[in-house]
Amino acid sequence: MYEEILKEFRNKNLKSIYFLTGDEDYMIDKLVSVAEENIIGPEERDFNLEIFYGKESSCRQFTDACRQHPFVGNRKLVIVKEAQEIKDWDNILNYINSPSSICTLIIAFKNKKPDGRSNWVKLLKQKAVYFESKALSDYQIPAFVKNLASEYKIKIEDQAIQLVSDHIGNNLAHIENELEKIRLVVNPKETLTIELVSKYIGISKEYNVFELCRAISFKDRKKIYLIMNNISQNMKSNPLLLMVGNLFNHFVKIWMAKHYVSKSDAELQALLKIPFASFLKEYREAAKIYSHSELENIISLLKEYDLRSKGVRSENTTQEENFKELILKICLN
Structure with a gap:
């Protein structure tokens, strides 16, 4: 589901509500970042992008913002960060049942999972995109490295992918940081070998x-x-x-x-x-x-x-x- 949501955000093929939670903070942060960068164009962000923080906000506040019409353009984006700090979740029930057709609401609920017995959680699972991130197993890390390298237009050998996976482990943010550094210095026509990965990441080859x-x-x-x-x-x-x-x-x-x-x-x-x-x-x-x-x-x-x-x-x-x-x-x- 993670890759599907990334594609939706990049292609602006959007649903009304996305609820992001789970054990892997990297995936939640990445989805929010991609949404901020892609859904609303730079010229409209001052008007049509609103960001709320859980410690300072309530469900009533951000759902009211969702119902407001875009000032310019035809779509509004509302992002709620640190949503685990919000207390009045029952006030989101009406909005889940009748969301705005011209607003995308993204809720990032990190560091813990919501109570699955709550009515609002059950309703979200039925009517919204409910994404629960899970920490990748060791065997899944090479595929993650390969996909991220492809996204960055980096050519990389299988053995070099395995070296990155073995050296860094399942710290996805660290993997992204290392590939980001490599992208800045490597020739796009160059294929990353074990020797080059060792050189750029600082691993003994x-x-x-x-x-x-x-x-x-x-x-x-x-x-x-x-x-x-x-x-x-x-x-x-x-x-x-x-x-x-x-x-x-x-x-x-x-x-x-x-x-x-x-x-x-x-x-x-x-x-x-x-x-x-x-x-x-x-x-x-x-x-x-x-x-x-x-x-x-x-x-x-x-x-x-x-x-x-x-x-x-x-x-x-x-x-x-x-x-x-x-x-x-x-x-x-």
């Missing part, structure tokens, strides 16, 4: 979590130790929680590739939720190298260090010590 996973896939101990030592010197940029999460996802995929070895490439790619078919070969090869017992032991080990990364049973050890200990245990498994 040889010593990063993407290369660590590849080295571990093939039990390349020399390379594993080199990457481990380099990463451990900069745990601030490579937090243990992120490293463990990436390694856990990686080994689960290897385990699945081994368990479902008879599946076709297309079937296995769907099962593993791999965004790029070119990565299948690595998982199939790694599945031949590791035994079932090795994989199960490593996955169990990663669960233990996931807890440590969150401060559980960390035994007064540093992130660096925990990271090195984890990698050595994987190698010696």
Whole structure:
């Protein structure tokens, strides 16, 4: 639904009411930003765009504004930010039942979800566009990076997309900021490789979590130790929680590739939720190298260090010590 609403805002193919809520603030902020930039032209914004803030406003105030005719042009836009602070939600019921045909109302309700048992929420779900943003899973991040790069007219290789995903994780705002910086400096005809992404984002092109996973896939101990030592010197940029999460996802995929070895490439790619078919070969090869017992032991080990990364049973050890200990245990498994 997120992409559909973005398209509606950009093409001005609008519904009367949009209610935006959920766990992923980035999506709500992005939709509001795109609406502000696209729905009302610059020459009309002083007259036909009204923005309300929940702490200072009521439903009665912004619905009254929605019913006023545009001063110029043929459409008005009313945006309510910080709507979670509003108290008189029952006063929106009449407007939901009979919205203005010449106004688009966008309500951004962040940081918590409204009570789904409330009459006004039930009515919104029936008669308005009710969008609930959800935090993306790790396997969805590469597709997000790819779509955002395409939106910015940035050409980028699959491996470079994976590197961005692994390095930044599911902080969508951070991903957007990094791609925005790249857009300002990269030649539009240039295709972003791992080397270029490493250069522009400030990731070591040889010593990063993407290369660590590849080295571990093939039990390349020399390379594993080199990457481990380099990463451990900069745990601030490579937090243990992120490293463990990436390694856990990686080994689960290897385990699945081994368990479902008879599946076709297309079937296995769907099962593993791999965004790029070119990565299948690595998982199939790694599945031949590791035994079932090795994989199960490593996955169990990663669960233990996931807890440590969150401060559980960390035994007064540093992130660096925990990271090195984890990698050595994987190698010696």
